[in-house]
Amino acid sequence: MKHFKHTLFLLVSLLAVLASCSKDPVVKTPSGEDNPPAEPQEAKVLVACFSFTGNTKAVASSLADLSGGTLYLIEPETPYGNENNTYYDESTRAYKEQYGPASTRPAIKKSLDNPDTYDVILLGFPIWYGKAPRVVFSFLDAYSFKGKTIVPFITSGSTGIPSAASELKAAYPDITWKNGDRLNGKTADQLKSWLEAAGVKAQIK
Ligand SMILES: Cc1cc2nc3c(=O)[nH]c(=O)nc-3n(C[C@H](O)[C@H](O)[C@H](O)COP(=O)(O)O)c2cc1C
DSSP, X not given: OHHHHHHHXXXXXXHHHHHHHHSOOOOBOTTSOBOOOOOOOOOOEEEEEOOSSSHXXXXXXXXXXXXXXXXXXXXXXXXXXXXXXXXXOTTSHHHHHHHSOTTOOOOBOXXXXXXGGOSEEEEEEEOBTTXXXXXXXXXXXXXXXXXXXXXXXXXXXXXXXXXXXXXXXXXXXXXXXXXXXXXXXXXXXXXXXXXXXXXXXXXXX
16 A cells, blocks of 8 residues: 555655656746846938939838838938029039049038947938939048948939949948849839848738
8 A cells, every 4th residue: 555655655756757858948037027028129210311302202102111111301401492403514513523523522410319229220312423412421431330230222314323322331341231223103012022032021911
């Protein structure tokens, strides 16, 4: 009888141990609370753009809607007058800035809140005489985006982005530049695909 009780006790103990092992392990914090694995964080997106006649702003606005990002307009302190819309007029401010020293930095309104909080910046601008307008450089100088990822995009009459993108990469080598694109006349689906390719999750399906 004594042996039987002892064997029964061992058997019950063994079953109890086996039952506890079959449960899913729960990770506890040092204070004893359950600690489920963290959800992956979505990148915080800034869509910053300079636009003179509205084309780039329209694209930037769609990208902000699609990505759930924040739209920020880069504004020169002194707006460009309509006379700047005349190409190759050497008397215009735009022409002088683009063909002047590469260090030209027109003053901009500095009104971007919490620039550090963004993980990815989509940077839009029109092509001016083959390159990015100098106000775009003023924007990059005004905030420290060192170590951040920037994806440039442009609108233009016909010029592509390579020359403008190379100049930006050379001027700001501490920024992680992703390949950009010319986004004139893209549909919402094409913009979504572009965002996904740039590593930005589209929020609107
Ligand atoms: C001063 C100036 C220079 C321009 N230079 C070029 C150029 O070199 N190549 C080009 O394809 N388009 C050029 N354009 C056309 C603009 O890039 C195009 O219209 C763009 O979509 C305008 O964008 P926005 O409306 O956002 O300002 C120029 C426009 C202006 C006003």
